[in-house]
Amino acid sequence: MADIVTIAAEPAPFDLEPSRAALVLIDMQRDFLLPGGFGETLGNDVSQLQKVVPPLAELLDAARAAGMLVIHTREGHKPDLSDCPPAKLNRGEPSKRIGDPGAFGRILIRGEYGHDIIDELAPAAGEVVIDKPGKGAFYATDLHTVLDEHGITQLLVTGVTTEVCVHTTTREANDRGFDCVVVSDCVGSYFPEFQRVGLEMIAAQGGIFGWTAPSAALIAALT
Numbered sequence: 195m196a197d198i199v200t201i202a203a204e205p206a207p208f209d210l211e212p213s214r215a216a217l218v219l220i221d222m223q224r225d226f227l228l229p230g231g232f233g234e235t236l237g238n239d240v241s242q243l244q245k246v247v248p249p250l251a252e253l254l255d256a257a258r259a260a261g262m263l264v265i266h267t268r269e270g271h272k273p274d275l276s277d278c279p280p281a282k283l284n285r286g287e288p289s290k291r292i293g294d295p296g297a298f299g300r301i302l303i304r305g306e307y308g309h310d311i312i313d314e315l316a317p318a319a320g321e322v323v324i325d326k327p328g329k330g331a332f333y334a335t336d337l338h339t340v341l342d343e344h345g346i347t348q349l350l351v352t353g354v355t356t357e358v359c360v361h362t363t364t365r366e367a368n369d370r371g372f373d374c375v376v377v378s379d380c381v382g383s384y385f386p387e388f389q390r391v392g393l394e395m396i397a398a399q400g401g402i403f404g405w406t407a408p409s410a411a412l413i414a415a416l417t
């Protein structure tokens with residue numbers, strides 16, 4: 195692996211150190227991307243997220259070929275919902291709630307088909323999968339320990355949704371001392387306006403909690 199590669203990023207160039215960087219794919223689950231899952235029960239147009247899949251599959255290939263650590267996360271809960279606080283379970287007026295039967299099994303429940311990652315981005319043998327009950331990937335998980343064990347200091351953050359789980363995870367990671375590059379075409383939102391502003395918020399104020407860069411810049415650096 196190359197030592198350090200400088201990539202074009204916002205708000206400033208980013209010195210990528212592939213041996214100390216992990217590719218993080220957040221919640222690329224059927225329940226968020228396919229009709230009938232959690233995203234749709236919240237009233238969202240799930241087709242908005244599909245455009246993330248091709249560039250993210252390419253970036254995943256490049257990261258694997260470069261030998262980078264790859265980490266997948268899944269948002270979801272135990273079948274008895276004991277790890278789902280009422281504040282989350284009862285929020286809003288969804289057509290169905292977490293744990294209800296959906297098109298792909300019980301919604302956001304671990305072990306159900308809909309809770310798992312889409313086929314195009316299925317974890318390879320040996321890749322880390324973090325099951326998380328919250329929006330952030332650090333809350334109630336061993337993600338920080340895993341990153342420390344691998345000597346990781348930089349995260350390439352991808353997945354869905356930009357303004358919810360991607361933002362929460364990136365903000366938490368920044369507070370925990372990780373340098374985060376959010377990959378602009380590999381994160382997706384149900385709301386185009388939130389996608390645009392969500393990316394701008396990261397790089398604003400001199401990169402207040404991270405950098406943003408397109409996947410092409412990262413793939414070029416890794417290959």
Ligand code: TIU
Binds near residue numbers: 269358
């Ligand atoms: N609803 C929404 O935008 N997102 C979530 O509920 N979870 C994630 O972002 N993964």
